[in-house]
Amino acid sequence: MxxxxxxxxxxxxxxxxxxxxxxxxxxxxxxxxxxxxxxxxxxxxxxxxxxxxxxxxxxxxxxxxxxxxxxxxxxxxxxxxxxxxxxxxxxxxxxxxxxxxxxxxDEDERSITMNDEFIESSFDIIREIKHGDERIIAEIKHFSHQHNLILSDEFSTDLKCDGCMLPICTPFYSCTGCNFSLDKACISYNYHTCNHSLDVRCLISTKDSIEHSGHEHPLYLAVESENRHCSGCGVSAEYGTFRCVDCDFNLDFKCATLPDKARHRYDKHPLFLTYIDPNDYQYVCQICEKERDPKLWFYRCEKCDFDANPECVLGKYPFIKLGDSYIFDNHPHPLVLVEKIEDYPACHDCGKPCDGLALECHRCNFIIHWKRW
Structure with missing residues (x-):
């Protein structure tokens, strides 16, 4: 024994x-x-x-x-x-x-890193201009698009980056002949050494720790996040958090990757992600007009005293670009991605009203749910 x-x-x-x-x-x-x-x-x-x-x-x-x-x-x-x-x-x-x-x-996997090799190979410089001692890249040929992209600063409230699908708020590169744009941060991402695909926002999850302007301490990726609520949105984290080991602060992936600036048609100025509410009276989202929690993050325009919830600013489909065309073998014409918010036509596949995302033909009376294609 x-x-x-x-x-x-x-x-x-x-x-x-x-x-x-x-x-x-x-x-x-x-x-x-x-x-x-x-x-x-x-x-x-x-x-x-x-x-x-x-x-x-x-x-x-x-x-x-x-x-x-x-x-x-x-x-x-x-x-x-x-x-x-x-x-x-x-x-x-x-x-x-x-x-x-x-x-x-045992597989021969290479770590995903952002180094000079990847940055230099993602685009070719076509034209530069001099501004004092600074050299500005004015035109590039990017691996993701067939035409050259020109540096522009002409903003539009509904303009989205084709790389990260977030609203564009800074000088960006665009194609003059296509509905294609890339913000300056997204022109650096390219993976040509392996067959892995990765969303641009997901690059943040490849790091063990991050620095975020919404908190004074480093945040560390914690897979175990049971009973931990996100400090940005207040929702219980489902798949892990970026966690502060010094204090009770956690960020889920969605809040950790919120853009610092965004735009909305209700305000002509950029909206800035705000972590501490400067008001003691206005706790209403000025887009949905519902009461909001002052302890949670929101977007704000100081000039207009405009506050709004992140989900109201970014929209229901923040990472989908409406208006893009798709070619399919099942239909002879290009189909355009649209969002139906009224006068829902019947889906040609299931017969139910197309409310929400749909693929629509502008040449014939054809429409189908996005998920049904």
Missing amino acids: LKIVSFTCNACGTDGDDSPFVCTVCQLIVHKTCISFPRSIKLRIHQHPRIIHTHHLQQCNSRNKYCGICRDGVDTNYGVYYCQDCDFVAHVNCGIQYRQSNTES
Whole structure:
């Protein structure tokens, strides 16, 4: 009969009441299940190829005291998974839960990074102009469009960037012959070394930590976000948060990627994302005219004293560009993406009214739900 003892496992750092394995030379005490832990693992949420297991984080000269997955503290006297390239630390059990399978980790994957190689190869400079000592790129050939793009600052309230699908508020590049525009930030993104596709906004999720103007401390990606409410919108986070380890502050992915500036037809000026309400009297969204929570983020125009909820400013479909044309084999003419908000015609596929997003032919009486195509 093996003796049952209470102990703290040196491999994973958790307590146990069991019959552990013990090293009589170095006094190492380990759970039975921890014997089979892999020496190194690859994580889905970490950019470097592998992180290794160590029994003593203090010996690695690490300054990190927080798990990169759950963001709770780690005891440096016990075992963790550790990345020596970036001082990333994870509880053993967190690392095992979110590691990739052996098949996935054995693949030749390259980390997604923004370096000079990607930035330079995403576009070719066609024309530059000099403004004092500054050289301004006035015309480019971008990999995502067949025509040259010209630098412009002529704003329109309904103009969206074809890269991130957010309203354009800064000087941007546009095609003079097509309904195609890119803001200056989005011309840098290009992936030609692998077959992976990634939304421009999702680049933020490839980082372990971010700096956000809405909070004074760094925010760390925490996969474990049970019972955590987003400080920006107040909604319970479903898939993880960017979390402050110093105070009770969390951001879900939606709020972490809200644009700093936006536009709406109700106001001729840019609207700025605002984190602290300067008013003590006006708690109404001036678009939907409903009461809003002053503790939550909103968009504001100081010149007009105009406040509005983010969802009202950005709209129901903030990352879809209306007016784009699509060619399909099932219909002889181009179909245009539209939003039907009144006089709903019947869908040619299901026969129900087309309310919301639809594909419409401007040459014949054809319309179909976007989701039905």
